[in-house]
Amino acid sequence: MKKLFLSAFALLAINFASAQITTPQPSPTSKLEQKVGLTDVTVAYSRPSMRGRAVFGDLVPYGEIWRTGANQNTIVTFSDDVKIGGSTVKKGSYALYTKPNQGSWEVYFYTDTNNWGNPEKWDDSKVAAKLTAETYQLPFEVETFTIDVDNLTNNGASLGILWENTYVEVPFEVPTSEKATASIEKVMGGPQAGDYYAAAVYYLQEDKNLDQAQEWIDKAISMQKEPPFWMLRQKSLIQAKNGDTKGAIATAKQSLAAAEKAGNKDYIKLNQDSISAWEAQ
Structure with a gap:
């Protein structure tokens, strides 16, 4: 009887261990792809929701570096060199970090993208670009954290960060003029x-x-x-x-x-x- 009980228990344990339950992610992943002029811009990030919580100044404290999303790094990828805050940012992938404040945010494009959240030790030499971004108060609430590419022109756009009742604009420039001119000259030159x-x-x-x-x-x-x-x-x-x-x-x-x-x-x-x-x- 004891052996029968142990066998049944072992079988139950095996079935329990092999069971796989699929549930929704609390902060689901998202990937945004946008052509800006002739440059491909990709944003991969996780999207937390408010769920009745106060966000900026509480869940996300003012004056502290924030991962700008949830889970692993929010990663922005440019297919060409771009200009951000007066700095030339080489084509490639960057972790997006921010420091929210009332009235403005500090925004950082960080070369190390292999962090789960903030780096253990912040390294200023890995900051490819930094700028102070304007914030705008929205007349409505955005339940789920959102990053978009807004204000599209041939020569640039803005990363738009939206959550709660805050919108943050992060402008960048793309080399459309240089690429288009080079293409025209090549074709017209024969x-x-x-x-x-x-x-x-x-x-x-x-x-x-x-x-x-x-x-x-x-x-x-x-x-x-x-x-x-x-x-x-x-x-x-x-x-x-x-x-x-x-x-x-x-x-x-x-x-x-x-x-x-x-x-x-x-x-x-x-x-x-x-x-x-x-x-x-």
């Missing part, structure tokens, strides 16, 4: 060496208009200060396929010399084999 090279190789592979392929590969090579061995290799193949064996041998020898200089054994052998084959014709 194809680049890589474009001519890719087109020439495609025509070679598809056996299409080898004269045109020759023109494109010559254009690509002319745009190089020191033509790379792999580009010269393709030119030699185009010449050979187009019946210019003498030219193909001369170009292959240039590719061979460049490959030897670069220490690329594969292209050394490819060129040596081709030169031998073409000279034997």
